[in-house]
Amino acid sequence: DTAVSQTPKYLVTQMGNDKSIKCEQNLGHDTMYWYKQDSKKFLKIMFSYNNKELIINETVPNRFSPKSPDKAHLNLHINSLELGDSAVYFCASKGAGRETEAFFGQGTRLTVV
């Protein structure tokens, strides 16, 4: 069983479209994250949720809207896609307390054309 799974793995879409990326974890973790990895491999934290509540929003454009229907899921919806949104998006989950590690999904490669 995959611990953190993201769908889709690849997403190609036109500018201006709206798209969603789904993430699910079966580890029973309380905290989930979204990261954006740009073409230079830099990993930038976007959002963090703890038990379905948003706790970190790292000045991400409001075209990006995370939604957590339950603590096992953290989906990312992106409106009005722009060329600069092209990147690999990683979902991660982490257990409670500071002495736990984060587990990452396989990533979603988003290409906006």
Added chain:
Amino acid sequence: AQSVSQHNHHVILSEAASLELGCNYSYGGTVNLFWYVQYPGQHLQLLLKYFSGDPLVKGIKGFEAEFIKSKFSFNLRKPSVQWSDTAEYFCAAFLSGGYNKLIFGAGTRLAVHP
């Protein structure tokens, strides 16, 4: 501002050479430290972690790292690299004390030639 810095952006080694990748963090509170590896086209996998106790931690595949609190450093080492170690390496810090944020360095691309 809290940050993680990796000094080497691109490292090229021959097989059997020794490896040391630098990592420094900037945060005055309690921090947990990690090294993750990303093989080409894959997701991040944990190499090793430091929470507390012995500052020298051993991870998978022969990697180790040393936490030096006075230098805010957590350098990654491997005595003898293999071609299969070719990957991107990320140092990360989990900032507690209200932040609950896991932040990453810019990554180091390691290329090992046979």
